[in-house]
Amino acid sequence: MSVVLMLFAAFSLLMHLFKMGYYVMMKECKPVAKVLAPFIEAPFLGLQTYLLWAHSKDCIHKHKIITRSGLMVTLSADLLLWLNAVTEDTVHLEIEMEKEDGRATYGSADSSDSAGLRNATLCQCSADTVCLFFRKGYEVLYPFNMEYYLMAGCMLYVMWKNVGRRMSPGSIPHHAQRITLRIVHEGGILFGPLFGGLVLIAGVVVFILYQVWVNRGQHRHTAFLIFYCYHLAVMPIMSLCSLAGLLVHKLERRADERGHNPTRSLDVALLVGAALGQLALSYFSLVAALAVGPSGPLGSLDLSYSLLSLLELLLQNVFIIDGLHRNPNLALTKGKGKERINIFTAKEDHGEYK
Structure with missing residues (x-):
């Protein structure tokens, strides 16, 4: 989760740079507080990212009242910024508004109100290429900033x-095993990430084609066909993989974690809330379709x-929630001194797999 937070933080900082440039170029039409806001928010974002990256797994037992108060203030700030x-x-x-003003300008080009129209163009970004560049970057990276504050708030709550x-x-x-290239190669789990990467690349291509062609009359039908065919090809595979994962969970006889875990509880709550x-x-x-x-x-x-989307969402969420309650290191045993029961061929020697 820290890696994902770093990725969103990098995009958010880049968004603030575009936002600074855009607001500085439009400072004649913006309040002073709004122009200064990204210059104050960017250092806060950087310091908070370092705090979460360095201390997100700490269990503090000293100065608990001060620590809880500080974390709650930071969490409240994140929620307000997200809202x-x-x-x-x-x-x-x-x-x-610029589009409407542009149409009004063309419609009243012969009128005597040309001075007012010239004053109106001072607050338009379309007259400057650099301003358009800053505004486009700000517009494209804006969703990453929202996701960053939501994720940072969740980590602060934990x-x-x-x-x-x-x-x-x-x-x-238990300690999660660090995934390395050697483990990926020797464990035979190269196919999953490779197939997932191909599906992701294909999804990005389909998304771009759909966004470009859906507004064009001659390609509109083709855009819908590409969209539906891609999802109808991917979602059955995702449903079968989730179902296979549930069957593996039932056959593997691995111990469940029954202790209180705030991270797991928050993950389940967020997953259910997002899935609803x-x-x-x-x-x-x-x-509606029926x-x-x-x-x-x-x-x-x-x-x-x-x-298919309804079926895939149900199977996927059940599989993830079931996996969150499983201990990755402990398997059920029938008797004392017996080996672990696992459907995968693995040998155990003093707690390490060879």
Whole structure:
């Protein structure tokens, strides 16, 4: 999770650089507080990222009241910044206003109000290429900033729960095995990341083609066909993989973690909360597709897409939640001194796999 946070932090800092350039060039039309805001927010983001990267796994047992208070203040600041990022839509509003002003300018080119139109262009970014570059970068990287504050808030909440925390008697700590190239090569798990990377690259290509062609009349039908065909090819494979993972969990007889774990509890809560929106969207899309009925090729594709997306979301979330409650190191044994029962061919020697 720290690597993902670093990635979002890098994109967020880059977004703040674009935001600084855009606001400085538009300072005649922006309040002073809004121009200075990214210059104050960027250092806060950098310091918070270092705090989470260096101390996110610490369980502090000294100065607990001060630590909890500081973490809660930082968490509140993150939530406010995230809420501000979600509700603020000034960039898109400014783009729409510039389009309307441009149409009004062309429509009133012969009028006597040319002085007022020249004054209006001072607050338009479309007249400067550098300003357009800064605004486009700010617009594209804006979602990464929202995700960063949400993820940082979650990690701060886990740190707050870990202050003064001690392991319960029933829980056994384990250390995750670091994934290296040697383990990937010798463990035979190269196919999964390779196939996932290919699917990701294909998804990016499909997304770009869809965004480019969907607004063009001659390519609109092709854009929808590419979108549906890609998802109808990928989602059955994802559903089968999730189902196979659930079967492996049932056959492997691995011990479950019953101790209280705030990180796992937060992961499950966030997963369920994020999945509810997607599940509701897939369910109502399926109901709408069934009510309308398959009318033509696109109607049949939409019905199949809604059904498969609902099935894939259910299987995927059940598989992830089941995996979060499993101890990666402890397997159930039938008797004392017996070897671990595992469906994979592995030998154990003093707690290490060879």
